[in-house]
Amino acid sequence: MSRISRLLLVASIVLLGGCRSEQTVVTELHFWAMGREGEMVQRLIPEFEAAHPDIRVRVQQIPWSAAHEKLLTAHVGETMPDVFQVGNTWLAEFVALDAVLRLDDWMSRPDAPPAGDFFAGILEGNRIGATLYGLPWYVDTRVLFYRKDLLARAGIVTPPRSWPEFVSAMRRAIATPESCQNGLLLPINEWQGPIVFGLQQGATFLRDGDRYGDFESPAFRRAFDFHGSLYAENLAPALGATQVSNVYQAFASGQFCFFLSGPWNIGEMGRRLPPAVQAHWDVMPLPAPEGSGWPGTSLAGGASLAIHRDSPNKEAAWALVSWLSRSDISLRFFELTGDLPPRIGAWEQGRLAERPRMAAFREQLERVRPVPRIPEWERIAYLVGRYTELAVRGALSRDAALAALDADVDRVLEKRRWLLEREAATR
Amino acid sequence: MRFHGPSAGVLFLAPALSLILVFFALPVLAAFALSFTDFDIYAIGDAGTLRFIGLGNYQRLLADPLFWISLKNTAFFVFIGGPLSVALSLSAALLLHSRLTRWPNVFRTVFFLPVVTTLVAVAVVWRYLYQPEQGLLNRALSFFGVPPVDWLGDPAWAMPAIILMAVWKNFGFNMVIFLAGLQAIPERLYESARIDGANAHQQFWRVTLPMLAPTFLLVTVMTLIGYFQLFAEPYVMTQGGPANATLSVVLLMYQEGFRWWNIGYAASIAFVLFLIILAGTLLQLAISRGNGGAARPSARVSVRREEADA
Numbered sequence: 001m002s003r004i005s006r007l008l009l010v011a012s013i014v015l016l017g018g019c020r021s022e023q024t025v026v027t028e029l030h031f032w033a034m035g036r037e038g039e040m041v042q043r044l045i046p047e048f049e050a051a052h053p054d055i056r057v058r059v060q061q062i063p064w065s066a067a068h069e070k071l072l073t074a075h076v077g078e079t080m081p082d083v084f085q086v087g088n089t090w091l092a093e094f095v096a097l098d099a100v101l102r103l104d105d106w107m108s109r110p111d112a113p114p115a116g117d118f119f120a121g122i123l124e125g126n127r128i129g130a131t132l133y134g135l136p137w138y139v140d141t142r143v144l145f146y147r148k149d150l151l152a153r154a155g156i157v158t159p160p161r162s163w164p165e166f167v168s169a170m171r172r173a174i175a176t177p178e179s180c181q182n183g184l185l186l187p188i189n190e191w192q193g194p195i196v197f198g199l200q201q202g203a204t205f206l207r208d209g210d211r212y213g214d215f216e217s218p219a220f221r222r223a224f225d226f227h228g229s230l231y232a233e234n235l236a237p238a239l240g241a242t243q244v245s246n247v248y249q250a251f252a253s254g255q256f257c258f259f260l261s262g263p264w265n266i267g268e269m270g271r272r273l274p275p276a277v278q279a280h281w282d283v284m285p286l287p288a289p290e291g292s293g294w295p296g297t298s299l300a301g302g303a304s305l306a307i308h309r310d311s312p313n314k315e316a317a318w319a320l321v322s323w324l325s326r327s328d329i330s331l332r333f334f335e336l337t338g339d340l341p342p343r344i345g346a347w348e349q350g351r352l353a354e355r356p357r358m359a360a361f362r363e364q365l366e367r368v369r370p371v372p373r374i375p376e377w378e379r380i381a382y383l384v385g386r387y388t389e390l391a392v393r394g395a396l397s398r399d400a401a402l403a404a405l406d407a408d409v410d411r412v413l414e415k416r417r418w419l420l421e422r423e424a425a426t427r
Numbered sequence: 428m429r430f431h432g433p434s435a436g437v438l439f440l441a442p443a444l445s446l447i448l449v450f451f452a453l454p455v456l457a458a459f460a461l462s463f464t465d466f467d468i469y470a471i472g473d474a475g476t477l478r479f480i481g482l483g484n485y486q487r488l489l490a491d492p493l494f495w496i497s498l499k500n501t502a503f504f505v506f507i508g509g510p511l512s513v514a515l516s517l518s519a520a521l522l523l524h525s526r527l528t529r530w531p532n533v534f535r536t537v538f539f540l541p542v543v544t545t546l547v548a549v550a551v552v553w554r555y556l557y558q559p560e561q562g563l564l565n566r567a568l569s570f571f572g573v574p575p576v577d578w579l580g581d582p583a584w585a586m587p588a589i590i591l592m593a594v595w596k597n598f599g600f601n602m603v604i605f606l607a608g609l610q611a612i613p614e615r616l617y618e619s620a621r622i623d624g625a626n627a628h629q630q631f632w633r634v635t636l637p638m639l640a641p642t643f644l645l646v647t648v649m650t651l652i653g654y655f656q657l658f659a660e661p662y663v664m665t666q667g668g669p670a671n672a673t674l675s676v677v678l679l680m681y682q683e684g685f686r687w688w689n690i691g692y693a694a695s696i697a698f699v700l701f702l703i704i705l706a707g708t709l710l711q712l713a714i715s716r717g718n719g720g721a722a723r724p725s726a727r728v729s730v731r732r733e734e735a736d737a
């Protein structure tokens with residue numbers, strides 16, 4: 001074949017292809033989702049594609065352990081997907097990378113989910129400054145799992161609503177033979193404990209526009225003292241997270257009455273606890289520092305869906321994201337995964353609160369607050385865990401631990417301060 | 428016809444050299460340059476936020492208590508675990524080399540198995556062994572009336588537990604090298620030693636060890652380099668905990684670089700570790716040269732004398 005005829009052939013193929021694709025322009029949408037969510041969401045996609053014949057969704061399932069690095073390297077390599085699942089604590093980082101589309105304009109469109117239908121604390125976790133960057137996909141928070149039967153043996157039939165009630169319930173249970181050996185399982189190196197108590201005391205953790213650490217504030221100090229007293233009074237065993245090899249076994253054998261954990265353990269407990277224990281555990285919202293404040297504030301967590309800022313398929317991406325956040329779809333997703341829907345409408349439509357052990361989550365989700373949304377937060381949270389461990393183990397006094405924590409956090413935030421100053425100077 | 432341009436040798440080496448250049452030399456140079464900057468998550472997003480901070484990372488590193496903790500932990504691992512591992516390898520090699528041992532091939536394979544087993548699988552199994560309540564190790568100890576030890580949870584025991592596992596996992600490799608070294612020692616040396624009236628002890632100290640000197644040097648240098656790069660064991664088993672008791676320098680570097688994305692700072696850790704390993708290796712070479720000057724010629728002399736006799 002001569003060169004000219006070959007060229008003609010190629011040109012005609014291109015032209016013909018062009019003609020055909022003009023009739024039905026199919027947008028291919030790349031969607032990265034993690035772990036089990038990435039697996040289960042694929043069952044919902046055919047329905048979305050049936051409703052949107054012009055969109056084809058390619059779901060890429062990514063293991064959680066590699067997700068953060070994959071997203072970052074994709075960003076550097078300019079191969080970001082159109083839509084990606086993003087853990088709440090990562091959102092600020094990808095916003096700092098300028099990788100996330102602002103959703104405020106999209107939220108004012110008629111096809112958008114009503115912002116007021118989301119749990120307020122959860123939606124707040126997707127705002128940085130005043131700008132919305134992610135649409136909540138499913139929610140996560142911390143509640144108390146507890147043993148009804150063991151507490152009843154100690155004469156406690158109503159779940160404690162305040163810190164003093166909580167402490168006295170644990171004391172009584174430990175003092176009662178045939179009840180629990182310990183009050184609460186709260187690994188000493190996990191940041192969630194002190195941070196949740198801090199949220200309840202109104203601590204902000206950072207100050208001056210998230211420029212400096214504020215862990216020596218009276219509010220966090222109260223939370224930290226309460227946390228420390230749990231170990232000092234032997235209400236909680238001073239164990240690290242890796243030391244508890246089988247939480248379910250320990251919970252079943254009555255090694256502790258209370259256990260701070262999240263929604264995923266509803267399913268896990270159902271699967272892993274022996275049948276004899278199944279009727280005897282329940283879930284309660286967190287006690288507040290004072291009974292009048294019940295339920296006490298907990299963490300606003302979970303995962304959101306974000307659209308890549310440079311995605312060429314923003315319309316299609318928005319269609320997918322808003323479809324997945326629909327109440328009926330999030331209910332189906334809940335049935336598939338056990339992930340809690342972020343919209344109040346979904347809870348009412350599915351009567352989720354009437355299901356066993358779900359009422360506590362419904363009550364708790366009304367009282368959730370997000371942690372500071374800055375890229376450095378994960379590092380700060382890690383430091384909180386580390387200094388908490390040192391304080392509980394007695395390697396540092398509580399004062400020294402908080403002072404050192406603030407000093408470390410200030411150092412971590414140095415670049416942030418510099419950037420903010422530079423930004424202010426150019427304005 | 429004469430061939431002009433690069434010689435054939437250079438041409439043949441070019442593929443390998445260019446791979447080393449692109450995938451080793453350039454990244455190392457880039458990392459070296461990065462170690463003088465504050466390259467972090469913000470700089471990934473906008474290179475304009477990159478700041479050249481000179482020796483700032485190195486200064487910060489020297490003032491970072493975590494670095495000193497990790498260095499102390501790594502040194503503990505190297506100077507306790509290293510000699511332990513070498514001694515165990517040598518003992519195992521001597522046992523296998525001895526004529527009294529039956530089925531040496533079986534044992535050689537068995538001892539080598541941990542080396543070829545995936546570390547993650549080994550770590551998972553050892554976590555079960557170290558489990559404080561049901562773990563096999565504590566059960567065995569309780570048999571002798573020893574109270575249970577919280578191997579991976581107690582800051583005092585976590586590093587010894589890691590050392591124990593690492594030594595068990597790695598000694599087979601050095602053992603095989605020692606075996607090869609032992610098999611290379613000519614039998615006639617022992618024969619003449621026996622004729623001179625040397626007992627087993629003297630044979631070991633005067634013949635076996637001097638003849639093993641080059642093997643010894645190789646093994647200790649490799650072990651030192653390998654053990655300084657302690658990473659996977661604590662990464663899988665303890666994540667550096669409890670209370671940083673198993674935080675190694677490489678684990679710290681990994682956390683700084685790929686968990687917190689302080690790439691510049693992590694690069695400076697890498698170069699400091701490189702300098703430490705380099706210094707350690709040079710020191711070892713110097714020591715062995717000092718020793719070798721005294722030990723090896725005597726062995727050589729005896730060989731020559733024997734050859735002359737023959």
